[in-house]
Amino acid sequence: MSLPGQDAGLTPMFAQYREFKQQYPDALLLFRLGDFYELFFEDAEVAARELDLVLTGRDGGKALGRVPMCGVPYHSADAYIARLIERGHKVAICEQMEDPRQAKGLVRREVIRVVTPGTLVEPRSLEEKESHFLAAVCQGRTGFGLAYADLSTGEFAACELSGAHGLRQLVEELGRIEPREVLLEPGLERAPGITAPLERMGAALTPYGSGAFRHEAAYRLLCRHFGTHSLRGFGAEDKELAVRAAGAVLQYLEETQKTTLGHITALNVYYPGSYLVLDPATRRNLELTRALRDGGRRGTLLEVLDRTVTAMGGRLLRAWLEQPLLDLAAIRARHEAVGELVQAPLLRGELRSLLGDMRDVERLAGRVAYGSAGPRDLVALGRSLAVLPSLRVLLEEAGSPRLVELRERLDLLDDVRDLLGRAIADDPPVSPTEGGVIRDGFDEEVDRLRAAARDGKSWIAALEARERERTGIKSLKVGYNKVFGYYIEVTRANLAAVPDDYQRRQTLAGAERFVTPDLKAMEEQVLGAEERLAAREYELFAEVRRQVAAQVGRIQASARAVAEIDVLAALAEVAAVYGYTRPVVDHGEVIEIQGGRHPVLERVLPEGRFVPNDCLLDTGENRLLLITGPNMGGKSTYMRQVALITLMAQMGSFVPAQAARIGLVDRIFTRVGASDDLATGQSTFMVEMSEVAAILHAATRRSLIVLDEIGRGTATFDGLSIAWAVAEYVADPTRIGARTLFATHYHELCELEGLLPGVKNYSVAVREKGDEITFLYQIVRGGADRSYGIQVARLAGLPRAVVDRAREILATLEQQEGQRRARREAAAARARQPVQLSFFESRPHPVVEELLALNVMALTPLEALNLLHSLQEKAKEGR
Missing domain, CATH: 3.40.1170.10 (DNA repair protein MutS, domain I)
Known part of the structure; x- marks a missing residue:
């Protein structure tokens, strides 16, 4: 209507x-x-x-x-x-x-x-240890601009994604930050390459006016907000696309929030290439923050590592996990700080105990600047800031450069703590308008009004006893309600004893209510004092909040330092409790892990049940490890744990291994499992091939690639051919040459070890006893010649009749394959027999010439089979 x-x-x-x-x-x-x-x-x-x-x-x-x-x-x-x-x-x-x-x-x-979905700030609507981002995306001639902000904390960042892979990088960044709402420049709402992944994330898409994305308007708005003449200090002066996106975010926040945004104090312009890149498929497959099973936190790497005791520390840990470092000095600084706290359990315990007394200072400061903080928020902020002096004293014991730097960054905020301690009562009400907010002694007017109201209430409280004695009415009561104010209530049986100065105010079924001139005068004094008191207290509260908001930048700086101390202490706690070791991270190209363990799976299994494994990868003789063996034998676990250990090392964590040396990795790719994408009409195999294509286009020599069961979604020869070709491509140093873990059931690929330099065969060890098999979960040198699929099917509970019939079929197929192999070998032997040359003929047979001219290394399996058949036919013709 x-x-x-x-x-x-x-x-x-x-x-x-x-x-x-x-x-x-x-x-x-x-x-x-x-x-x-x-x-x-x-x-x-x-x-x-x-x-x-x-x-x-x-x-x-x-x-x-x-x-x-x-x-x-x-x-x-x-x-x-x-x-x-x-x-x-x-x-x-x-x-x-x-x-x-x-x-x-x-x-x-x-x-x-x-x-809106991206502008929630209410504590009950937010996850404590998750950021809540509003993002904006725009497009220009050179690529895309991306900006995002968390209104609850004031975090504000922007970047540009340009070049041939700009769209892919944009989707990767959006997958990392997981915005709740995305502002799209007009026209982009019709770009499925952007909207489809955002819809899968559950982000709300908001087409936003083109005026908000104009560079001139965005530049002026940002300068006005930050009080600067240029954006050079933020590194954004020549970042047109980043500025356009950031301006749109800020304008949208101003339009929707209609209040000051004083807690947005800086714009962080960053370069995605400065961090280890993880595409959405890799984040999903490695289960970094969300489990594949239900999208929850349980069973993720984040759950294992998160021993933080503050909400802001929890959010920072998640950011570190999603954005590992490439800066070797920064990585080593984190390792050194974690190592010091591992070796100092008393210091670590005292730090964590102190940090446990701190509330979410980042979001408290945000609410103060935003103007939505209540009295209890200010009390929580004051008590949290009171921890800072003790925290700084504790850190005097620290010697690692990072912890020393963090100690120096702790602004003790003495003036803010003093103001809050003097002004706000210890246990104030929820609402600042209810009274009882301001501490006694802070303001003379409050003290006077509070005394007047208190004295008046005491007089009224004593009135009941005086009037009972004066009138002789033992059941007389003095009460109060919001409609009639204070009154004296007398039952009907005692109305004859009511004095002449009583004035009737209200008639009830069994009683009458009266007032007296003195009671009325005192009521006016009490209620007038309380009303003026509430107004004065609110006025003072708002002023205190304003003064604290003026220092929000300092509060945020200390909060960020506290968050990092919390993360470093949490990583040290995990390392000490779970027996992690400090990895060696360098600029080399070797990944060498001794006794590596899967950080999540080892926590699920009973103590001592997880089987550690070694790994050696480089860009030379161990460039591609081809791993064969049965399902459920541990291939996927092994590959994932190598990727997770690498990621943990570069985020600054210790790792679950006896020893680890990690040559810096610029990207981690995983292709593990697949499912239909019904929204875009893509089959399982198409999804798989799309992910593989993305890897082959984006991987570099510095990347770590994890490929599991490539080519299983199509016919056997097609799949084998694709898997073979992909393995050749990633192992070829003239194309990619990346460090690669390649699991497969195509045992034919084991031949690659003898054909391609850098390929090594490994398999999952299995103990056989008759039809029974035992998985040893040990990765050993050499390829497997069987997949044990029927045994695994039996263990999974397939009916015995099905298992028996499968064995019969397998035996028949193996017999037929053996006969075909024998025929092929015989034909090949005949083709190798010397050809009788005629008396006048001095050149070799054409078949021999063709064989000599072949580049065997460039043939795919399918091409080889076709060529072999052709040569055989030509040889038959020449007999």
Whole structure:
């Protein structure tokens, strides 16, 4: 139902409602009426359905008739808003801007905020240890611009993704930050290469006006916000695409939040190529932060490593995990700090104990600057900042350069702590308007009003005893309600004893309520003092909050230092508890792991059950490890653990191994398993090939590639040919030459060890006893000649009849294959027999000439089979 036009005779309230709804047509408008936020018309129908509310109605007068309506209590609206946002809606909050009791005519209202999926700041709506990003994407001639911000903490960053692989890099970055909402420059909402992966992530897509992405406007807006004449100090002066995206983010936040964004104090312009790159498939396959099974945290590397004790430390650990380093000095600095804390368990324990007393200072500071912090937020901030001096004293014992630097970065914020300690009561109410917020002694006016109210209440409290004695009415009571104020209640049986100075105020079924001139005068004193007190306390609270907000940059700097101390201590705790060792990371090209373990799986298995394995990879003789063996034997576990150990080493963590040497890796690729992508109409095999193609186009000599069962989604010879060709391509130093782990069931590929330099065969050790097999989970030198598929099927519980029949079929197929092989070998032997040359003939047989001219190394298996058949036919013709 649409609202009528201006001249349709709307009531004043609905005319006001129409004005705001026309400004925010794409949002559900929460319209404050007294103690409720009400929704009307289609908004009410949507909210009633989404929130399971009762849909009622309100009389809209002759112009509207009965209007659909539902509402939620204002004091619990956050939870309802969060549910609406989760279901993909935007919510505009229209608030009363004056006390209805003092308003003359219609209460003045304003839309104070528009809540969207990317702009949630309410603590109950956010995951403590996860960032909540709003992102923006734009496109230019050279590539893409990406910017993102976390409104709850003030984090703000931007980058450019250009060149031939700009789109791929954009999708990789979006996969890393997992934004909740993405602003798209007009036209990009029709770019499936961007929208499809975002939709799979569950991000809300918001096409945003092109004006917000204009470079000139974005540049001016950013300079105005940061109070600078240029963006040179942020490294953004010549980053047109990054500036355009960042300007769009900032403009959207200003438009929707309608308040200061003082906690956004800097723009971090970064280069994705400065970090180890992990594409979305690799993040998913390695289960870094989300489990493949259910998308949850359980069973992930993050779950194993996260021993942080603060929310901000938890978010930073996740960022380190998703963005490992390439800077060798920075990696070693983290290792040295972790190592010092591993060797100093008392210091580590005391640090972690102190940090456990700190709340989420980043988000508390954000709420202070945002203007939404309440009294209890300020108390929590003050108590958290009180930990800083002790934390700094503890770090005086530290000697590693990184810990020393972090100690020096700790601003103790004495002035802020002193202000909060003097101003805010220890146990204030939730709302700053309820009174009891300001500490005694901070403000003379508060103390005077508080004394007046307290003395008046004491006089009133003693009134009941005095009046009982004066009147002789033992059941006389003194009470209070918001409608009539203070009163004296006398039962009907005692009305004859009521003194002449009692003034009747209210009649009840069994009693009468009275006031006296003295009680009325004291009530005015008490209520007047309390009203003035509440107003004064709120005024002081707002001023204290403003003063603290002015120091938000300093608070954020200390919070970031605390977060890193927490992460380093957590990594040290994990290393000490789980027996991790410090890896050696260098600029070489060798990955050598002794006694490596899978960090997640070893925590799941009973103590001592996990079987460690070694690994040696380089870009020379051990460039591609071809791993064969049965399913469930541990091939995938082995390959994943090598990738995870490499990643952990470069994020600054110790690793689950006896020893590890990691030559810097620029990218990690994994192709493990696949599924249909029904949304884009891609089959399992197409998804697999798409992922392989992305790897072959993007990998470099410095990369680590993990390939599992390439080519299994198609016919045997097709699959074998593809797997063979891929192995050749990644192992070829003139093409990629990357360090590669390649698991396969195609035993024919084992021949590559003798054909391609750098290929080494490995297999999973199995112990056989009759039809029984035992997996040893040990990776050993040499290829496997069997897959043990039927034995594995039996272990999986296939009916015995199926297993027996499978054995019969296998025996027949093997016999037939043996006969075919014998025929091929005989034919080849005949082809090798010398050809009788004629008396006048001096040149070799054509078959021999063709064989001599062959480049055997360039043939795929399928090409080799076809050529062999052709040569055989030619040889037969020449007999």
